[in-house]
Amino acid sequence: xxxxxxxxxxxxxxxxxxxxxxxxxxxxxxxxxxxxxxxxxxxxxxxxxxxxxxxxxxxxxxxxxxxxxxxxxxxxxxxxxxxxxxxxxxxxxxxxxxxxxxxxxxxxxxxx
Amino acid sequence: xxxxxxxxxxxxxxxxxxxxxxxxxxxxxxxxxxxxxxxxxxxxxxxxxxxxxxxxxxxxxxxxxxxxxxxxxxxxxxxxxxxxxxxxxxxxxxxxxxxxxxxxxxxxxxxx
Numbered sequence: 667x668x669x670x671x672x673x674x675x676x677x678x679x680x681x682x683x684x685x686x687x688x689x690x691x692x693x694x695x696x697x698x699x700x701x702x703x704x705x706x707x708x709x710x711x712x713x714x715x716x717x718x719x720x721x722x723x724x725x726x727x728x729x730x731x732x733x734x735x736x737x738x739x740x741x742x743x744x745x746x747x748x749x750x751x752x753x754x755x756x757x758x759x760x761x762x763x764x765x766x767x768x769x770x771x772x773x774x775x776x777x778x
Numbered sequence: 779x780x781x782x783x784x785x786x787x788x789x790x791x792x793x794x795x796x797x798x799x800x801x802x803x804x805x806x807x808x809x810x811x812x813x814x815x816x817x818x819x820x821x822x823x824x825x826x827x828x829x830x831x832x833x834x835x836x837x838x839x840x841x842x843x844x845x846x847x848x849x850x851x852x853x854x855x856x857x858x859x860x861x862x863x864x865x866x867x868x869x870x871x872x873x874x875x876x877x878x879x880x881x882x883x884x885x886x887x888x889x890x
Contacts, residue, residue: 696876708782708868708881709821752819758876765834766811766879768821 671769672755678775685742687772689755690735696758698731699766700740703752712740712753717760745776781805782882784869790888791859799854799885801869809833810852811870811879812844821868827852828875859889 673688689698697716701709715722715731715738722729728741742749752771759767782803791797803810811834812824825844826834832844841857856863869882 699878701881703819708883709870709879711878711880714878754821765823765826765836767823771819 672753672772674772675770676773676775678777679745681745681747681776681778683745683776685745685749685774685776687740687753687755687774689738689740689769691738691755691757691767692736693757694760695733696760698729698738699756699758700727700729700738701754701756701768703754703771705751709754742774745774747776747778749776750774782869782871782880784867784882784885786885787883788886788888790890792890793859793861795859796855796857797859797887798856799867799869799887801852801854801882803850803869803871803880803882805871805873805880807871807873807880808849809872809875810846810849811872812852812854813868813870813881815866815868815884817865825852825854826875833875861889863887864889 671690699714700712703709713724713729715729726743731738752773754768754771756766756768785800809828811826813821815821824838827846830846843855846852866884866886868884870879872879
């Protein structure tokens with residue numbers, strides 16, 4: 667069953683602007699992960715945030731997690747054309763098989 | 779020095795044929811996965827192995843059979859291929875079951 671739902675489905679911004687993508691999920695989780703997929707390529711892990719964490723940073727990336735609202739956001743600051751890709755959130759459900767369940771992704775286009 | 783590799787990268791075959799996709803990881807990870815990504819980019823887990831033991835087996839037709847000869851390899855054999863099997867298949871690995879997953883480049887399967 668699908669767990670994460672990203673919002674928006676597509677986002678187009680200018681280089682230098684910030685991009686915010688949201689993810690909502692339905693069940694209790696162990697952790698939530700964000701991945702990037704460039705066109706025609708495999709997924710690349712960006713950041714993992716555990717259920718007891720509220721915010722995490724990695725370079726130009728900032729991820730928040732609100733377990734009470736079952737939602738997460740990924741902020742990319744000072745975007746670059748190279749950030750153009752699809753971004754997926756994936757949740758690891760608690761108490762189950764610990765599998766990762768992916769959302770449908772947000773397609774981000776950063777225009778130069 | 780590729781971390782997770784898959785062969786072949788592309789596979790075009792006729793309906794009814796049997797084919798295999800191979801995956802190898804040189805990261806020393808204990809857990810390996812197979813995912814299917816459909817034409818709408820929806821990524822869904824198929825199987826997961828931990829130390830050569832099957833731990834996740836989603837609702838996948840019996841025509842799909844994973845085989846893990848050792849911890850570093852997880853191959854996927856598909857019997858009697860159908861048109862609906864056309865997709866991109868990704869292999870991934872993680873240190874253990876609740877950690878970041880590292881994805882291979884994908885195998886693009888087209889069934890004619």
